[in-house]
Amino acid sequence: MNFRKLTFLVIFASLIAGFFFFDLGQYFSLNYIKEQQSAFDALYQDNPTLILGGFFALYVLVTALSLPGAAIMTLAAGALFGFWIALGMVSFASSAGATLAFLASRFLFHDAVQSRFGERLKKLNEGVKKEGAFYLFTLRLVPVVPFFIINLVMGLTPIKARTFYWVSQVGMLAGTAVYVNAGTQLGQIDSLNGLLSAELIGAFVLLGIFPWIAKAIMARLQARKVYKGWKKPKQFDRNLIVIGAGSAGLVSAYIAATIKAKVTLIEKHKMGGDCLNTGCVPSKALIKSARVAFNDKQAEKYGFDAISSRFRFSRMMERVQQVIEKIEPHDSVERYSELGVDCRQGDARFLSPWEVEIRNGDHVETLTARSIIIASGARPFVPPIPGIEDVNILTSDNLWQIEEQPKRLLVLGGGPIGCELAQTFARLGSEVTQIEMLPRLMIREDAEASEIVTRSLEESGVQVLTNHKAVRFSQENGEKVLFVEHDGKETALPFDQVLVAVGRKANTDGLGLDALQLPTENNGTIQTNDRLQSRYPNIYACGDVAGPYQFTHTAAHQAWYASVNALFGFLKSFKVDYRVIPWCTFTDPEVARVGVNEQEADEQGIEYEVTRYGIDDLDRAIADSADLGYVKVLTAKGSDKILGVTIVGQHAGELISEYVLAMKHGLGLNKILGTIHIYPTMAEANKFAAGEWKKARKPEGLLRWVERLHHIRR
Numbered sequence: 001m002n003f004r005k006l007t008f009l010v011i012f013a014s015l016i017a018g019f020f021f022f023d024l025g026q027y028f029s030l031n032y033i034k035e036q037q038s039a040f041d042a043l044y045q046d047n048p049t050l051i052l053g054g055f056f057a058l059y060v061l062v063t064a065l066s067l068p069g070a071a072i073m074t075l076a077a078g079a080l081f082g083f084w085i086a087l088g089m090v091s092f093a094s095s096a097g098a099t100l101a102f103l104a105s106r107f108l109f110h111d112a113v114q115s116r117f118g119e120r121l122k123k124l125n126e127g128v129k130k131e132g133a134f135y136l137f138t139l140r141l142v143p144v145v146p147f148f149i150i151n152l153v154m155g156l157t158p159i160k161a162r163t164f165y166w167v168s169q170v171g172m173l174a175g176t177a178v179y180v181n182a183g184t185q186l187g188q189i190d191s192l193n194g195l196l197s198a199e200l201i202g203a204f205v206l207l208g209i210f211p212w213i214a215k216a217i218m219a220r221l222q223a224r225k226v227y228k229g230w231k232k233p234k235q236f237d238r239n240l241i242v243i244g245a246g247s248a249g250l251v252s253a254y255i256a257a258t259i260k261a262k263v264t265l266i267e268k269h270k271m272g273g274d275c276l277n278t279g280c281v282p283s284k285a286l287i288k289s290a291r292v293a294f295n296d297k298q299a300e301k302y303g304f305d306a307i308s309s310r311f312r313f314s315r316m317m318e319r320v321q322q323v324i325e326k327i328e329p330h331d332s333v334e335r336y337s338e339l340g341v342d343c344r345q346g347d348a349r350f351l352s353p354w355e356v357e358i359r360n361g362d363h364v365e366t367l368t369a370r371s372i373i374i375a376s377g378a379r380p381f382v383p384p385i386p387g388i389e390d391v392n393i394l395t396s397d398n399l400w401q402i403e404e405q406p407k408r409l410l411v412l413g414g415g416p417i418g419c420e421l422a423q424t425f426a427r428l429g430s431e432v433t434q435i436e437m438l439p440r441l442m443i444r445e446d447a448e449a450s451e452i453v454t455r456s457l458e459e460s461g462v463q464v465l466t467n468h469k470a471v472r473f474s475q476e477n478g479e480k481v482l483f484v485e486h487d488g489k490e491t492a493l494p495f496d497q498v499l500v501a502v503g504r505k506a507n508t509d510g511l512g513l514d515a516l517q518l519p520t521e522n523n524g525t526i527q528t529n530d531r532l533q534s535r536y537p538n539i540y541a542c543g544d545v546a547g548p549y550q551f552t553h554t555a556a557h558q559a560w561y562a563s564v565n566a567l568f569g570f571l572k573s574f575k576v577d578y579r580v581i582p583w584c585t586f587t588d589p590e591v592a593r594v595g596v597n598e599q600e601a602d603e604q605g606i607e608y609e610v611t612r613y614g615i616d617d618l619d620r621a622i623a624d625s626a627d628l629g630y631v632k633v634l635t636a637k638g639s640d641k642i643l644g645v646t647i648v649g650q651h652a653g654e655l656i657s658e659y660v661l662a663m664k665h666g667l668g669l670n671k672i673l674g675t676i677h678i679y680p681t682m683a684e685a686n687k688f689a690a691g692e693w694k695k696a697r698k699p700e701g702l703l704r705w706v707e708r709l710h711h712i713r714r
Contacts, residue, residue: 016065040080056093063097066148078183086180095169098151102164105155132159133167140171223537230352238262238369241356243348246273247552248543249375251559257340261567264342272331273377275552282400285323287424289316294427301625313405350512353536371538371566378504378544387473391480394499406430406497413501414441416585423587426461433463449591449648506545530575532562540566551583580663584653589629592652594660595644607637613689615649620680626650631689640668651682658686669693
């Protein structure tokens with residue numbers, strides 16, 4: 001704290017200390033005011049300007065220093081000056097004093113609080129910037145929270161001082177009027193409890209309801225502004241239209257049909273979306289085949305002299321399609337039609353906020369709906385690298401159509417998709433080179449997890465090149481070449497095929513969003529609020545097209561909120577709960593995570609403690625020759641509350657579920673430690689990690705006394 005702040009704090013604290021040291025609070029009691037009312041009246045009659053000015057200055061000082069007594073002074077003002085003069089004076093004095101307290105808090109503590117807890121306060125700050133005036137107005141209107149606390153806390157937020165002042169001026173006016181009016185009846189009030197008459201309680205109840213009425217009115221006015229120029233249909237063909245039949249769209253339509261809404265689901269490609277047809281399902285099927293094929297490299301590890309894994313790549317890709325076909329009925333038109341969903345094939349395009357055109361060849365149809373959910377998913381992002389359009393790239397979309405295994409495969413990208421597929425093709429015998437421009441693979445995960453995965457990829461046959469930037473593609477001597485830059489030098493990497501896995505971009509092309517002027521983020525995702533509403537309150541977005549998490553399970557999670565809000569938001573809407581989001585990268589070993597890891601906790605200024613259990617010590621892992629990896633748990637300092645978990649090892653995606661459940665329902669490591677786990681299983685790793693946490697906190701002093709007790713008893 002610098003000298004100016006320290007000096008200010010000393011003066012501020014001295015004034016507050018003086019108030020209590022000299023017992024000035026006795027002059028701010030109801031009895032004192034009533035006893036001195038006649039004397040105050042006489043002074044006011046003799047010199048009204050001086051009394052008004054002095055009273056105003058004293059009121060400002062009391063509120064600026066956050067001293068007790070403002071309520072009594074408000075009553076006194078009503079008794080001494082009459083309703084209208086008191087209301088005007090107290091209204092301006094309280095707002096001025098509150099603003100001074102606000103500025104003092106900001107001057108002394110704002111920078112320190114934001115620098116230390118900035119990441120944790122990010123959402124709060126954004127909320128205050130967006131709707132801070134309304135929430136401050138609500139707090140001012142209903143004095144449930146003491147005003148002095150509001151003044152000090154608001155000083156720590158980014159709300160502007162002028163906004164704080166005028167909202168306080170307007171918001172406190174109604175409550176001030178109630179107290180001033182009570183003050184005019186001062187002779188009839190024996191204590192502050194006398195203010196709690198049925199009439200005054202009723203007045204405050206009405207004040208409590210008013211902000212929500214005001215919010216509804218504001219929402220209606222904002223909606224009228226947004227919808228200006230559009231003609232709303234008098235009646236609708238559907239309650240809900242869902243665009244896209246991937247995970248988010250299927251769940252949205254399923255929920256709507258289950259609760260008997262009339263819903264149409266539109267898909268221009270295949271039911272099931274990316275997850276079924278080009279993502280989770282085919283990739284996991286191929287990963288499993290590659291793990292089996294890799295057994296011939298691990299024969300000695302399992303006690304074999306040799307294991308044969310002869311295969312035909314085309315047959316393996318046939319199996320992938322068979323897996324898709326076996327799961328396909330779960331997401332089929334037939335199943336959803338039986339559930340009550342009207343399934344349509346075609347391209348969807350908005351004609352208005354309530355109208356969607358469906359085009360299938362020459363057939364064009366227009367449907368109207370009160371609410372619409374956009375769940376159109378995402379596609380692989382293709383970076384603008386010079387020459388990339390000439391090399392027939394592979395992505396997670398078209399990879400599943402190839403019939404011949406690439407001999408030399410380049411993989412661009414060190415994220416989950418790139419790592420999974422690089423390891424898979426290397427284990428199948430391709431010469432794989434993986435290129436990542438960042439310092440390490442899987443940059444969002446623990447450095448330790450990244451190191452283990454990198455080592456496993458290399459053992460599988462992948463050449464991993466980090467800190468390498470793709471510069472340009474070219475044709476050199478009849479073969480394809482990628483030039484990469486590393487430490488200022490260019491290197492040529494010849495290849496047969498290249499797999500691009502550097503991220504995904506939302507599918508919004510052709511939907512007619514430009515006509516609606518729906519804003520999008522840099523990655524193409526549609527901007528939504530915390531209830532998944534777009535700029536238009538009746539148009540929602542969920543899944544990969546909305547972000548921020550592009551996982552199948554979060555798409556389904558969002559779909560519940562989108563569909564329920566779309567159908568019942570006029571009665572009650574729900575904010576999406578992102579508190580506990582797990583995910584897994586299906587390399588070998590797998591990397592699963594929920595909550596924060598160490599690097600994120602450090603970035604966000606979260607205090608934490610780390611507990612680590614090595615899976616190399618786990619009986620089942622040793623028996624399976626899968627003793628690689630660890631369980632790492634972050635807990636709140638001095639508590640068993642779980643902040644985040646990273647698991648590296650076989651079946652990590654399954655093991656993480658116990659921690660997901662614990663975090664969702666507020667269970668700590670003590671509860672996991674007290675739960676029986678079957679022996680021998682991989683799941684015991686979770687209990688042993690909790691045991692490590694407990695062991696590190698054993699009461700050494702108590703144990704020494706117990707040791708003496710045992711010695712005596714012997």
